Amino acid sequence: MVLRPQWEWRLEDGSGRVLGRPVSPVFTTQFDAEQWLGEQWRTLAGQGVQLARLVHEGVQAAPTVPIPGI
Structure with missing residues (x-):
């Protein structure tokens, strides 16, 4: 069985x-x-998302990304 990284x-x-x-x-x-985040940030902002944290296999893998309001 091959496990694939999860982001x-x-x-x-x-x-x-x-x-x-x-x-x-x-x-x-x-x-x-x-x-995906680069393509979806406007839609996410419209749904109330203000922060996005990239998680790799349960551990934050990059700095938190602020989602600007529209």
Whole structure:
């Protein structure tokens, strides 16, 4: 069995509370995860996301990304 790396975004409101919706897909590469955020940030901002944390197999892997309001 081959295990693939898992990258996903923890999407939070302004107080750092993890949001139940929207939910990040799970990615096999950091590049794919970052590309998705770059394409989706406007939609995420419209859904109340203010912070995004990239998590690799449960551990934060990069600095927190602020999502600018629209």
